[in-house]
Amino acid sequence: MKSAEELQQKLYFLLERLQEMARKLPLQYQQRMPYELLSGLANCLLNETIFKIVEGLTEIQQVTEKQLLQQRLKLLHRHRAEKKSLAKKSPESVTEIEEEQVATHPVELKQADMNLILQLDQLVADQQGTLEKAGVPGFYSTSNPQEIQVQMYLLDFILKLGKESDNNSS
Known part of the structure; x- marks a missing residue:
């Protein structure tokens, strides 16, 4: 168990590092990170x-992003194979169904991309909910792009401080 003095020193260190990182952000985001938010975050990071x-x-997000990318690449590969197969055929032997199939590729890709975006949006909402339940200041459910960007900066701060903490303790 750390002494009160050690915890106080760690709190000051975390707050100082958070303030340094926040000062490096574009002004519009610095203004969205008041002292109270950074202080609360430092306290939470104890x-x-x-x-x-x-x-x-972060690990869940990386795995999900890889899976979604693989899905998209698989669809593009299938589209390429269908176009290639069609190109090899003589114009007379190409069926209407095959032509329609290739003609729908852009629509199919757009639908797949929309589905990927919805899955990523759900992932963001899940992350926001998890961090809000964990009591991390600055995290709540929102779809406002500016607020999400602030949350992304806060996550980046936490990851950097976590790495610093790992480096100091090893």
Whole structure:
């Protein structure tokens, strides 16, 4: 168990680092990170569990993004194969169904991309909910792009501080 003095020193260190990182942001985002938010975040980060939660959410996001990319690449590969197959045939032997299939590729790709975006939006909402339940200041459910950008900066801060913490303890 850390002494009160050690916790106080760690709190000051975390707050100082958060303020340094916030000062490097574009002005419009600096203004969205008042002292109270950074102070609350520093206090919250005294609990090492928050670093583990953010690491876990990051891993889940990376796996999900890879899976979604693979889905998209698979669809593009199928489209390419269908076009190639059609190109090899003589114009007389191409059926109407095959022509329609290739003609719908842009629509199919757009629908797939919209589905990917919805899945990513759901992932963001899940992350926001998890961090809000964990009591991390600045996190709540929102679809406002500016607020999401602020949350992304806060996540970046947490990840950087988590790495610094790992480096200092090893």
